[in-house]
Amino acid sequence: MTARLHAHQYGKAETRVVRIVRDTPRHEIRDLNVSTVLRGDFAAAYLDGDQSAVLPTDTQKNMSFVFAKTHGIASPEQFAILLGRHFVEHVEPVSGARVDVQEYAWVRAVVDGAEHDHTWVRSGQEVRTASVTVDDSGTTVIGGLRDLTVLKSTASEFRGFLRDEFTTLVDADDRVLATSLTVQWRYAGTDLDYDATYAVVRAVILSTFAAEHSLALQQTLWQMGEAVLDAVPQVVEVRIAAPNKHHFLADLSPFGLPNPGEVFFAADRPYGLIEAVVVREGAPDAGDAWIRSVGAP
Numbered sequence: 001m002t003a004r005l006h007a008h009q010y011g012k013a014e015t016r017v018v019r020i021v022r023d024t025p026r027h028e029i030r031d032l033n034v035s036t037v038l039r040g041d042f043a044a045a046y047l048d049g050d051q052s053a054v055l056p057t058d059t060q061k062n063m064s065f066v067f068a069k070t071h072g073i074a075s076p077e078q079f080a081i082l083l084g085r086h087f088v089e090h091v092e093p094v095s096g097a098r099v100d101v102q103e104y105a106w107v108r109a110v111v112d113g114a115e116h117d118h119t120w121v122r123s124g125q126e127v128r129t130a131s132v133t134v135d136d137s138g139t140t141v142i143g144g145l146r147d148l149t150v151l152k153s154t155a156s157e158f159r160g161f162l163r164d165e166f167t168t169l170v171d172a173d174d175r176v177l178a179t180s181l182t183v184q185w186r187y188a189g190t191d192l193d194y195d196a197t198y199a200v201v202r203a204v205i206l207s208t209f210a211a212e213h214s215l216a217l218q219q220t221l222w223q224m225g226e227a228v229l230d231a232v233p234q235v236v237e238v239r240i241a242a243p244n245k246h247h248f249l250a251d252l253s254p255f256g257l258p259n260p261g262e263v264f265f266a267a268d269r270p271y272g273l274i275e276a277v278v279v280r281e282g283a284p285d286a287g288d289a290w291i292r293s294v295g296a297p
């Protein structure tokens with residue numbers, strides 16, 4: 001057998017970094033899960049067991065904590081840029097770096113009607129994401145979110161679809177539309193207020209989902225992608241994945257009860273999985289920005 005090492009990369013996955021700013025009695029908190037991946041010629045480590053070019057993953061973990069202390073966490077994107085550039089610029093064998101961050105949001109606890117200075121409640125199940133790639137083509141930043149679960153209880157239909165002899169689905173002219181969104185958006189440039197753009201993109205996604213009458217989840221995804229590109233000039237590409245969380249009308253006819261869209265069976269599996277990539281005309285090339293690790297969290 002003739003085998004060849006076709007590709008390789010390595011890094012530290014899921015370093016949990018919590019940074020608290022406690023310069024005043026009113027603290028701030030940012031809670032990240034940071035994964036770093038280094039790219040370059042590390043073939044000798046794989047082929048010969050030679051570690052001389054390998055900066056330990058333990059050191060990569062340490063850098064997350066060091067930068068959290070020395071630079072703070074302005075945003076997940078900024079933090080990922082800082083780390084990625086550090087490895088490429090200061091670690092000689094490294095030609096490229098990929099940093100993926102998930103941020104878990106904490107909101108201030110409300111105690112006696114007032115926001116507390118140093119007590120927090122974890123907010124929802126939604127996670128903010130950032131993915132930064134640094135290589136010889138520059139720095140590419142992808143913002144995102146996952147597990148944004150939304151439901152609209154009317155203004156959704158699905159009719160007129162292709163039918164064959166195996167189709168049993170009937171037209172729905174007023175159905176529940178529910179999904180758990182994963183959205184990623186690629187920025188052109190890096191000089192941005194990422195927290196502000198995150199808030200705009202999230203708001204646009206929600207307002208589009210709420211305001212647009214849906215003929216299918218496919219149409220809703222297109223409308224969301226287009227609306228994000230309209231709202232944020234620095235965003236050049238939007239990728240959306242949406243599981244269709246089916247809500248089937250419960251059959252209450254055996255009990256002589258009508259069910260005009262009031263009682264549903266929420267099925268968790270199987271689900272339709274609808275995806276779209278919406279790109280701004282003339283967008284710069286994405287390079288390796290979308291390439292994820294096989295084992296990426």
Ligand SMILES: O=c1[nH]c(=O)c2[nH]c(=O)[nH]c2[nH]1
Nearest residue numbers: 158169215216217218244272
């Ligand atoms: O919005 C939808 N898109 C589909 O492609 C589809 N297929 C299906 O069975 N229900 C739905 N709903």
